[in-house]
Amino acid sequence: MIQExxxxxxxxxxxxxxxxxxxxxxxxxxxxxxxxxxxxxxEVNTKERVTHLLGKPEVGAELTSLDENLWAVNVRPQEALxxxxxxxxxxxxxxxxxxxxxxxxxxxxFIPSLxxxxxxxxxxxxxxxxxxDGSWRFDRIVVDAPATGHAITFLxxxxxxxDTVPPGPLANEAxxxxxxxxxxxxxxxxxxxxxxxLPVNETIELHEALTKRVQMTVSVVVINGFITPxxxxxxxGLPPGLATLAHEHTARAALSxxxxxxxxxxxxxxxxxxxxxxxxxxxxxxxxxATSLEGRK
Numbered sequence: 001m002i003q004e005x006x007x008x009x010x011x012x013x014x015x016x017x018x019x020x021x022x023x024x025x026x027x028x029x030x031x032x033x034x035x036x037x038x039x040x041x042x043e044v045n046t047k048e049r050v051t052h053l054l055g056k057p058e059v060g061a062e063l064t065s066l067d068e069n070l071w072a073v074n075v076r077p078q079e080a081l082x083x084x085x086x087x088x089x090x091x092x093x094x095x096x097x098x099x100x101x102x103x104x105x106x107x108x109x110f111i112p113s114l115x116x117x118x119x120x121x122x123x124x125x126x127x128x129x130x131x132x133d134g135s136w137r138f139d140r141i142v143v144d145a146p147a148t149g150h151a152i153t154f155l156x157x158x159x160x161x162x163d164t165v166p167p168g169p170l171a172n173e174a175x176x177x178x179x180x181x182x183x184x185x186x187x188x189x190x191x192x193x194x195x196x197x198l199p200v201n202e203t204i205e206l207h208e209a210l211t212k213r214v215q216m217t218v219s220v221v222v223i224n225g226f227i228t229p230x231x232x233x234x235x236x237g238l239p240p241g242l243a244t245l246a247h248e249h250t251a252r253a254a255l256s257x258x259x260x261x262x263x264x265x266x267x268x269x270x271x272x273x274x275x276x277x278x279x280x281x282x283x284x285x286x287x288x289x290a291t292s293l294e295g296r297k
Contacts, residue, residue: 001032002293004219004269008188010127010141010180012155012216015192016202017147020224022049023281024192024273025144027289030054033070034290037139042123043074044146044154045115055283063126071138077115080122116157117174124177127186148202152209155181155216181216188219195223195252195259207266221263222293226272229253 005011005028013025022043029041029050040063041050048058050072059072061079066072129137145151158178165171181187189210193203203221210216230249263270273292276285 005188010187012143012145013190014145014151016199019192019194021192022144026050026053027286029142031290032140039140040071040138041142043144045076075119080118116154155214184217191221195256200259220269222271224273225275227253227256
């Protein structure tokens with residue numbers, strides 16, 4: 001596992017949409033499982049991609065084993081509400097009488113951020129879940145969190161509830177969630193960026209929002225699709241087509257380095273994932289990225 005995350009049981013991966021956060025989350029989960037940690041990777045109410053990247057059938061809302069030490073789930077609001085309510089109420093008959101009542105369901109719509117609450121609650125429930133021998137059911141949970149703005153909303157839900165609901169069971173649950181998310185010994189955030197101006201700027205803004213507004217600890221920044229220079233200077237005598245490609249590569253490598261330097265100003269470790277030029281992006285790519293994130297050759 002990435003050195004900065006070896007002790008964290010909850011790893012939250014986020015970034016601007018399209019930067020490859022699901023790819024990085026999947027690689028981190030695979031890496032964790034290879035290290036012998038019982039690992040659960042959670043996608044949050046989205047079109048499933050983790051299983052596709054690993055060459056497995058979709059799993060939906062049911063926790064499903066993918067590999068040795070690796071499980072996956074797609075956390076969705078409807079199923080999460082039922083599961084989360086049953087965790088609290090314990091009896092399915094009570095759940096049916098309360099949450100399947102049409103009038104109750106109507107008023108549930110007005111609870112602030114209810115969908116985010118139950119999805120986050122389900123994820124954190126699995127974090128504290130234990131086996132019969134007293135050991136953790138999962139040693140580590142990796143969350144492929146929503147992108148930037150939605151991620152801030154999603155992770156802010158416990159504090160929002162604490163600020164709006166009266167003291168009671170819901171407030172107690174929200175406090176427990178907030179404490180888990182903001183405890184640096186338990187939770188680490190991974191910010192993913194591409195080596196481009198807009199994603200880099202958004203990553204810096206996301207870092208500020210998470211650390212100041214949500215008060216979470218960002219552990220590491222990953223630059224996905226980094227390009228390393230291949231030429232000290234343009235090679236003379238190349239055919240026009242190759243010369244153009246060499247020039248473009250040099251320019252993109254320079255942008256990658258500029259991006260690295262800018263993100264380094266956050267004062268965090270910056271891990272580089274080299275851009276992969278592959279005909280298909282699947283399990284082989286994920287395994288390659290997992291190895292590079294761990295620093296193995």
